[in-house]
Amino acid sequence: MKMQSVILAAAMSFAFGNCWASDLAIVHAKIYKEPGAAPVVDGTVLIHDGRIAAVSKDVPLPSGTTVLPCDGCVVFAGFWNAHVHFTEPKWLGASTLPRDKLEQQLRDMLTHAGFTSVVDTGSDPGVTTALRRRIDSGEVAGPHIRTAGLPLYPAHALPFYLAGLPAEVRAMLPQPESADEARRIVLANRAEGADITKLFTGSIVAPDKVVPMREDIAAAAVLQSHQLGLLVFAHATNLAGVRVAMASGVDVLAHAPEDVGGIDSSLIRELARKRLAIIPTLKLFSQDHNIGEIRSVVLQAHRAGVRLVFGTDTGFLTDYDVAEEFRQLTLAGLGTDDILTMLTTAPAALFKIDGHQGRVSPGMDGDLTVLGADPKTDGIRAFSDVRYTIRGGQLLFTGSRDGR
Ligand SMILES: [Zn+2]
Incomplete structure (x- = not known):
C-alpha cells in the first residue's frame, strides 16, 4: 500500500511538474468561505497538494510554504465564467503555440478577471481540447475548461452572425434534420471530448427573425446527452x-432571452419548476433598446427561484473586461451575495461538484480568487480588482494594486 502511494506521488509529480510541489498560503486576509457567510477576518488559507488544507485565524505554516504578499486581500472560492468561447483565430495553434504565449492569452482573456473554471459553449473541439490537454497536464497554467464542442443548430437555420464563415465551414456545422442524427452528433461530440451539449433552440437567422429547433430533435439531443451525463x-x-428548451429538458439557458415578448411571470415560474438555470450575459445585451426589460426578466427569475450562473460570452465578445457584467447584474437588482453565488456555489452545484468546489474550506480544491477590495463593503468595482487567481494551488495570474 505504502509503495503504491510513493509510486503514485512520483507519477503525479512527473505529470504535473513543480506546479503543486510547494504549499501555498495567503495570510492576514479576509476570507469568505461561502456567499452569505460572515468572513474570517485576519485569516490564513493554506493550500497543500492542490487542496485547501486549512482556513482559520491561526494556521501553523509548514516550512517551505510560499506565502503570497497580500495586504488587505479578500479571498473567495475560484470564480466561474460559464459562458466563454475559444473561437478567436489566436487559439487555432493551441496544440503547438509556445507555452508562454498561451498563458498570456489565457491571462488576457480569463484569469486576469479571476476565473479558475470556464465553460466553453461552442468551439472547434480539436482546438479547445488541445488547449485543455496542455493545461490539465500541468504544462500550461490555465483554468479548468469544460467545452460543448460544436453546437447543434436547427436545420438550414444558422445564426446570421455566422454569415462571414466560408460556405464549406458553414456546411460542416451540425444541423440535425432528425432525432437520430441529433443523437449521433451528441455521441460524436462526446467522443471528441465535449462535456456539455449546446443547442440553438432558437436561432437568430436575421436580426428580426428567429427559427426554433424542432422539439423532437432537441429532445433527442437532450436525452442522449443526459444518458452520457452531459448537461445541455x-x-x-x-x-x-x-x-423548446423547456419541453425538451434543457438544463441551462446560456443567455437571458433577448426578445422578452411573452416571457411572463407564469413562464418564469415554469422555468423555476423545471429547474432550468440561466446565465444572464447582460453585457452582451447592454446596448439593446430593451436591456431594462431583459434585466427585469433576470430579477424575476431570481426571485422565482431560478438558479443564476455567471457568464459573459467572452471570446464572442472580444472585449474581455467583465466590469460591465457586474454593473448590469447590480442594475438588475441582484445583491453582492447573489453575484458571489453565481460565481462560485451555483456553477459548482450545477455541475454536481459542490462536494469539492465552490467554497473555501478544508478538503476543497485549491481554487481561489483573491481580490484587493471587498465587493460587499467597497462596491462592485472591487470584483475587477483581482490580486491573484489560483487553481489547485498554482498561481495563474498576479495583478498589481493599480490595476493591470
Ligand atoms: Zn456564446
Missing part, C-alpha cells in the same frame, strides 16, 4: 426558443 445548454433567444 441552450441559446433560446425568444419565447419559442425558451419553450
Whole structure:
C-alpha cells in the first residue's frame, strides 16, 4: 500500500511538474468561505497538494510554504465564467503555440478577471481540447475548461452572425434534420471530448427573425446527452426558443432571452419548476433598446427561484473586461451575495461538484480568487480588482494594486 502511494506521488509529480510541489498560503486576509457567510477576518488559507488544507485565524505554516504578499486581500472560492468561447483565430495553434504565449492569452482573456473554471459553449473541439490537454497536464497554467464542442443548430437555420464563415465551414456545422442524427452528433461530440451539449433552440437567422429547433430533435439531443451525463445548454433567444428548451429538458439557458415578448411571470415560474438555470450575459445585451426589460426578466427569475450562473460570452465578445457584467447584474437588482453565488456555489452545484468546489474550506480544491477590495463593503468595482487567481494551488495570474 505504502509503495503504491510513493509510486503514485512520483507519477503525479512527473505529470504535473513543480506546479503543486510547494504549499501555498495567503495570510492576514479576509476570507469568505461561502456567499452569505460572515468572513474570517485576519485569516490564513493554506493550500497543500492542490487542496485547501486549512482556513482559520491561526494556521501553523509548514516550512517551505510560499506565502503570497497580500495586504488587505479578500479571498473567495475560484470564480466561474460559464459562458466563454475559444473561437478567436489566436487559439487555432493551441496544440503547438509556445507555452508562454498561451498563458498570456489565457491571462488576457480569463484569469486576469479571476476565473479558475470556464465553460466553453461552442468551439472547434480539436482546438479547445488541445488547449485543455496542455493545461490539465500541468504544462500550461490555465483554468479548468469544460467545452460543448460544436453546437447543434436547427436545420438550414444558422445564426446570421455566422454569415462571414466560408460556405464549406458553414456546411460542416451540425444541423440535425432528425432525432437520430441529433443523437449521433451528441455521441460524436462526446467522443471528441465535449462535456456539455449546446443547442440553438432558437436561432437568430436575421436580426428580426428567429427559427426554433424542432422539439423532437432537441429532445433527442437532450436525452442522449443526459444518458452520457452531459448537461445541455441552450441559446433560446425568444419565447419559442425558451419553450423548446423547456419541453425538451434543457438544463441551462446560456443567455437571458433577448426578445422578452411573452416571457411572463407564469413562464418564469415554469422555468423555476423545471429547474432550468440561466446565465444572464447582460453585457452582451447592454446596448439593446430593451436591456431594462431583459434585466427585469433576470430579477424575476431570481426571485422565482431560478438558479443564476455567471457568464459573459467572452471570446464572442472580444472585449474581455467583465466590469460591465457586474454593473448590469447590480442594475438588475441582484445583491453582492447573489453575484458571489453565481460565481462560485451555483456553477459548482450545477455541475454536481459542490462536494469539492465552490467554497473555501478544508478538503476543497485549491481554487481561489483573491481580490484587493471587498465587493460587499467597497462596491462592485472591487470584483475587477483581482490580486491573484489560483487553481489547485498554482498561481495563474498576479495583478498589481493599480490595476493591470
Ligand atoms: Zn456564446
